[in-house]
Amino acid sequence: MNNTGNIIEIKGLKKSYDNGKIKALNGMDLEVKKGEFISIMGPSGSGKSSLLNMIGALDRADEGTITVAGIDLMKTKKLYEFRSKEIGFVFQMHNLIPNLSVLENVQIPMFETKTSSKDMKKRALELLKAVNLEDKINQKPTKLSGGERQRVAIARALVNHPSIILADEPTGSLDSKTGEVILNLLKDLHSKENVTLVMVTHEPYVGKMAERIVTVLDGKCQNIISTL
Amino acid sequence: MSFLSLVVKNPFRNKTRSALAIVGISIGIIVIVALGMVTGGLENSTQSTLKAGAAEITVIQTGSNSFGSGGSLNESLAASLLSINGVKDTTGILRATNTSTTVTATTTNSSSSGFGAEGGVSITGIEANKLSLIGIDSVNGTAFTNTSTNQVIMGITIAQSLNKTVGDTINLYGKNFTITGTYETGNFITDAGIMMPLSTLQNLTSNQNKISDVLVKVTDNANVTTVSQSIENAYPNQLSTTTAADQANRINQGLSFINTASWAISLLAIFIGAVGVINTMIMSVYERTREIGVLKAVGWRDRRILGMILGESIVLTLLAFVIGTIVAVVGVELILTLSPSVGGIIKPSFAYDIFLRAFVVAFLVGVIGGLYPAYRASRLSPTEALRYE
Numbered sequence: 001m002n003n004t005g006n007i008i009e010i011k012g013l014k015k016s017y018d019n020g021k022i023k024a025l026n027g028m029d030l031e032v033k034k035g036e037f038i039s040i041m042g043p044s045g046s047g048k049s050s051l052l053n054m055i056g057a058l059d060r061a062d063e064g065t066i067t068v069a070g071i072d073l074m075k076t077k078k079l080y081e082f083r084s085k086e087i088g089f090v091f092q093m094h095n096l097i098p099n100l101s102v103l104e105n106v107q108i109p110m111f112e113t114k115t116s117s118k119d120m121k122k123r124a125l126e127l128l129k130a131v132n133l134e135d136k137i138n139q140k141p142t143k144l145s146g147g148e149r150q151r152v153a154i155a156r157a158l159v160n161h162p163s164i165i166l167a168d169e170p171t172g173s174l175d176s177k178t179g180e181v182i183l184n185l186l187k188d189l190h191s192k193e194n195v196t197l198v199m200v201t202h203e204p205y206v207g208k209m210a211e212r213i214v215t216v217l218d219g220k221c222q223n224i225i226s227t228l
Numbered sequence: 229m230s231f232l233s234l235v236v237k238n239p240f241r242n243k244t245r246s247a248l249a250i251v252g253i254s255i256g257i258i259v260i261v262a263l264g265m266v267t268g269g270l271e272n273s274t275q276s277t278l279k280a281g282a283a284e285i286t287v288i289q290t291g292s293n294s295f296g297s298g299g300s301l302n303e304s305l306a307a308s309l310l311s312i313n314g315v316k317d318t319t320g321i322l323r324a325t326n327t328s329t330t331v332t333a334t335t336t337n338s339s340s341s342g343f344g345a346e347g348g349v350s351i352t353g354i355e356a357n358k359l360s361l362i363g364i365d366s367v368n369g370t371a372f373t374n375t376s377t378n379q380v381i382m383g384i385t386i387a388q389s390l391n392k393t394v395g396d397t398i399n400l401y402g403k404n405f406t407i408t409g410t411y412e413t414g415n416f417i418t419d420a421g422i423m424m425p426l427s428t429l430q431n432l433t434s435n436q437n438k439i440s441d442v443l444v445k446v447t448d449n450a451n452v453t454t455v456s457q458s459i460e461n462a463y464p465n466q467l468s469t470t471t472a473a474d475q476a477n478r479i480n481q482g483l484s485f486i487n488t489a490s491w492a493i494s495l496l497a498i499f500i501g502a503v504g505v506i507n508t509m510i511m512s513v514y515e516r517t518r519e520i521g522v523l524k525a526v527g528w529r530d531r532r533i534l535g536m537i538l539g540e541s542i543v544l545t546l547l548a549f550v551i552g553t554i555v556a557v558v559g560v561e562l563i564l565t566l567s568p569s570v571g572g573i574i575k576p577s578f579a580y581d582i583f584l585r586a587f588v589v590a591f592l593v594g595v596i597g598g599l600y601p602a603y604r605a606s607r608l609s610p611t612e613a614l615r616y617e
């Protein structure tokens with residue numbers, strides 16, 4: 001982290017696909033403060049998921065600068081280590097492994113850390129308690145409701161003590177009531193665990209729960225509205 | 229949870245597909261283990277064909293089959309051959325085959341009844357004091373007496389498959405014989421046969437004064453080939469000779485052919501198995517594309533994903549090793565006990581290297597079959613994988 005207190009600093013970031021035909025990011029600028037909760041909105045295909053993928057180091061940008069948690073993502077060779085230590089992903093689809101129990105699913109990210117299997121279990125239990133699923137730890141994900149699955153995914157995202165949670169439409173496949181529970185949980189954990197939360201959403205009422213809304217249009221951040 | 233337990237659990241996600249892959253590889257393993265046990269058994273039994281005390285040369289009538297039955301030579305020939313230079317000892321023997329079903333009728337072992345008569349039992353008539361010439365150095369029990377008409381000794385493999393021991397009786401040519409002893413020479417053909425006094429067998433088969441072969445032992449410093457040539461020269465167009473070394477060579481050639489054939493069959497089985505594994509693992513990776521994207525997103529290294537898929541492939545083939553080995557061992561034992569005519573000749577080998585070979589093959593098929601799918605999985609781009617529908 002640098003002296004500006006920003007955990008994410010992006011300048012002029014560009015990323016194109018299909019040999020430059022599709023400009024997913026076209027000179028993106030974004031700064032996010034440590035511990036902040038922002039939501040990213042914008043029409044379909046505007047580059048929201050691409051932006052999140054760059055922050056989470058799932059892909060490398062073509063041009064520009066991007067520094068996350070003090071690491072220059074254009075240069076670092078340790079993308080896996082960065083993802084494992086700094087980032088927790090929550091996707092629209094829960095993406096849990098169907099043949100593993102809830103408890104085992106939450107432990108999956110810890111394989112790359114040097115945690116003993118006893119401590120892995122302890123940490124997973126702690127988080128499953130935090131998302132109110134301590135009575136379902138031995139269930140298979142297929143037996144859970146959509147909201148319960150998403151809560152497991154949130155526990156999985158937090159298990160390695162990340163500094164940033166990247167949530168791509170976490171309520172996109174849930175009904176509004178369940179979605180609200182999930183959102184409140186995310187918001188709650190964000191402040192309790194002091195993690196930065198970057199959330200992509202389509203729905204304005206979801207976006208408004210954030211401290212700040214960033215609108216993305218054609219691969220660029222358009223305007224920044226503070227909801228506070 | 230450990231990484232290993234994840235690797236072991238994953239192949240069971242699609243049980244049908246994994247079961248099919250396991251069946252495919254198991255067939256290869258069954259072939260390798262079963263052929264290994266049988267050829268290994270044959271090899272063991274031929275190794276001791278060349279025995280110190282036994283005759284080096286077998287003399288038969290020209291034109292007759294070397295293991296032919298019935299008497300075509302006059303028994304006085306044995307004594308005549310003693311005059312040839314380099315011959316130390318001779319004896320005439322009569323080979324016969326008892327095809328009477330009474331062999332199985334008297335069998336108390338129920339599992340073998342009904343099968344034993346198929347090939348008949350090979351019976352050799354020989355004088356008790358010349359048994360060493362046929363390779364029988366010691367008899368467990370006592371040898372028959374030359375004048376007896378109701379005594380036999382029995383090779384160890386046929387005794388085992390007919391479930392007979394010293395003191396039991398056996399019905400041959402409609403007569404009951406007492407088994408006075410059993411023997412083991414290491415030669416699978418001899419050990420699958422029965423010996424009785426020469427005169428008794430001559431009488432039973434109406435071959436009075438006739439023999440089928442003369443066994444010739446050469447003097448210590450004589451050359452076997454020279455002596456056998458001298459015999460043939462002394463009786464042109466009448467006698468032919470085969471040496472023990474010839475026979476061993478012929479058997480070894482046969483064995484090396486069987487060995488080559490079994491390697492070829494095994495290779496084919498391995499190839500088919502490997503194709504099955506590659507297919508299974510590619511399907512599995514393809515179906516789990518999104519999941520692999522998630523694993524990368526949570527920080528798994530390429531190496532770990534490679535290890536997971538490769539491990540799953542090896543789990544499949546090692547399971548196939550266990551199943552295939554069990555089926556092969558049980559199958560070979562079952563066939564040999566249900567069919568004493570085969571079981572009497574082949575004693576399966578349980579040499580550890582047969583199982584080690586099958587294990588190595590299974591492991592390698594797992595590695596080879598899993599490598600490409602694992603590499604593909606590890607090289608998936610996380611964003612592409614996560615976008616995959």
Ligand SMILES: Nc1ncnc2c1ncn2[C@@H]1O[C@H](COP(=O)(O)OP(=O)(O)OP(=O)(O)O)[C@@H](O)[C@H]1O
Binds near residue numbers: 017022023
């Ligand atoms: N891996 C890729 N290969 C090719 N094109 C891509 C890839 N990733 C994104 N794109 C394209 O880049 C553009 C931006 O995609 P992105 O997924 O970031 O949009 P989004 O804002 O998340 O849209 P949505 O709201 O529908 O999720 C789209 O036109 C998309 O088709």
Ligand SMILES: [Mg+2]
Binds near residue numbers: 048049050168
């Ligand atoms: Mg998107």
